[in-house]
Structures are given as structure tokens and as C-alpha cells.
Amino acid sequence: MLSLTKFCNRLMQRRKRRFWHPVVKEMKSRAERSWPNLKPVQDRTHLIKPGARLLMTMGRDENSRLPYFLEYYRKLGIDHFLVVDNQSEVPMADILANEPDVSLWSTDESYVDTRFGVDWMNALLGKYAVGHWTMTVDLDEFFVYPFMGQRSYGELLSHLDDSEKQSFFTLLVDMYPQGSIASAHVPLGESPLEHAPYFDRLGYYTLKGGHEDTWTRGGPRLRAFNAENYAAAPALNKIPLVKWNRRFAYHLSTHVAYPTFLNHAHKRNHCPTGALLHYKFVSSFREKIDHAIKNKNHYNESKEYQKYLDKLKRSENYSLFSPISEKYYGPESLIQANLMTAGAWK
Numbered sequence: 001m002l003s004l005t006k007f008c009n010r011l012m013q014r015r016k017r018r019f020w021h022p023v024v025k026e027m028k029s030r031a032e033r034s035w036p037n038l039k040p041v042q043d044r045t046h047l048i049k050p051g052a053r054l055l056m057t058m059g060r061d062e063n064s065r066l067p068y069f070l071e072y073y074r075k076l077g078i079d080h081f082l083v084v085d086n087q088s089e090v091p092m093a094d095i096l097a098n099e100p101d102v103s104l105w106s107t108d109e110s111y112v113d114t115r116f117g118v119d120w121m122n123a124l125l126g127k128y129a130v131g132h133w134t135m136t137v138d139l140d141e142f143f144v145y146p147f148m149g150q151r152s153y154g155e156l157l158s159h160l161d162d163s164e165k166q167s168f169f170t171l172l173v174d175m176y177p178q179g180s181i182a183s184a185h186v187p188l189g190e191s192p193l194e195h196a197p198y199f200d201r202l203g204y205y206t207l208k209g210g211h212e213d214t215w216t217r218g219g220p221r222l223r224a225f226n227a228e229n230y231a232a233a234p235a236l237n238k239i240p241l242v243k244w245n246r247r248f249a250y251h252l253s254t255h256v257a258y259p260t261f262l263n264h265a266h267k268r269n270h271c272p273t274g275a276l277l278h279y280k281f282v283s284s285f286r287e288k289i290d291h292a293i294k295n296k297n298h299y300n301e302s303k304e305y306q307k308y309l310d311k312l313k314r315s316e317n318y319s320l321f322s323p324i325s326e327k328y329y330g331p332e333s334l335i336q337a338n339l340m341t342a343g344a345w346k
Contacts, residue, residue: 027249034119058084077153129244145274146342168241213263
């Protein structure tokens, strides 16, 4: 017999299934317009089985990151990768051609004009990810969750299914070396964690956003580059893991999704949260910043944000290490720093 709570939850779900949010409609329309510009390079989506765990990513001139990225997420439990190559000088196909679990598209469409790739994300997720738990991350982001050493990714997904939760909140945690940013050279195929193992254990600030979201800023990008201007610091809240539904869409990268209940960090039963270890601050940092500035690959056009970008350009030989730096030894490091929680998943 259903409890009253579960009965009410199911009634709400039925109502949601009949309702198309206006923002979702807008984002779906944009995705449909963008779809013809995604040219299949190797389409192996026919190999995606029911219940397969998917990952969506995109990039440009980041081939050196691909070998370890694939290794990491395969070990995590990803079954199939959906990848967009946006005008790389050396095509991603050179690296991915013999990878049977990778489907690859290329596009000449502008990254900025597609809401920074969101249109590509929604196009591919809407076509291939419906009914699948799907991770959407950048090539420099590595997903971690509570009890990761003891419990599998499948167990996490089962817990979310049992909790009737369709998304998973994470904090983007910037990682950096003890020495200068330029000193963190990551050889091909190696883990960036070995070369940039530190994070800020303090200095994160949270506000409620306008999309039922929890808007978080902090870490070294606030401490070192935006100390006098909180609003100019990049957002760290992300919803990278979603059990995709045809009535879902990303709106502002993976920071904001619609319908807005997907953005909830916690539910009333205190669901766990995770983190994305973010390896921006390694030796390729200056090259990426120059590329982002040249192509205006950022949302904020304010003078304050331009000052932030100028600081980033000059920081290649700067060390982010400080008294609040903590070495990462596993998810427990982030739980102890209150950057991640196991919630009721005990």
C-alpha cells in the first residue's frame, strides 16, 4: 500500500509529465535549430542499451585530456560517451576513432551563439539520453561522490532512484598545485590529481538563486581574483547528473536546469551531494584563458569581469597555495570541509 507521501509525489509527477515548462520549450526550439549543424563523425548510438549510463561532453583543442578522461569515467561506470568536437585544429576523431563506446559529432557553429554549447547539449540529450542517467561535464571536470571507494556509481544511482530524485547536485571544486600554476604539467594519460592535489577548504558563500537553485561562489577564483567583487566570481553550483526526461533542458550550462526542481541541492530527506574536481589551474591554463578571451567564451561582459580575466592572464606563474589549502585524499576530504554531504545515504 502506498504511503500518503508517495501517493502525493506520484500525483505531482503525473502533473509534471503533462506540463511543458516555457523555458524548456524555448531551449528545445534552440536545440532543434542547432541539430542540423551537428555532423556525425562516428555514430555508435545504436549500441546504447536500455539502462546504459551515459556521459555528454564537448571541447576544442583538448585532445591531451581525452585518454585519462575516458579512463576515469569508464572506471566510474559510464557505458557510452556523447562527444562534440567544436572546430579542434587536430580533430578529436584522431584520438577517438577506435573507441567503440564513443559517439562523436563535429560542428562549426559558434560556441557563444549556442549559449556556450547548451544547444548542442540539449539536442543530443533530448535525442539519446531520455530514460538514462546521464553525466554532463567538461573535459577538465571529474565527478566524485560520498563513499566512492566503498560504493559503486550504480549504487548511487539506485539510491537516487529509490529516493525518487532525478538529479544530483555538485559543487565545482577548483584544484591547484602547491607551486605555480605553470608548474602543474600533466603528461598525456596521467591523472591531474597527481599534479594539482590541493583545494580551498574554506571561503565558500551560498545564496538562493532565481531558479530554485543554490548559487555558490568561492574557492581560489574568488579568493585570488575576485576578493573585492563577489558577484564577478564564477558560479560553482552544478547539476551534472540527471535522469533525463524529454521535458528537461539545461538553461545556463549545467548550472541551471529546467524544470527548476532539478536544481534543488537537497530534498526534505537530505539527499547526498557530490563534487566536480576542476582542473583549470594546470600548465595549460594560460593557453585556455587566451582562447576564452579571444573568442569571448564567457557570460559576463561587465568591466569587473574583464578585470578578473586580466588578472587570470597574468597569473600563470602565481601560486594559489595558502593557509586554507587542503590536500585531497578522497571524498572524505570534501565531506570534512563541508563541501559535500552524505546526507541520509548512510
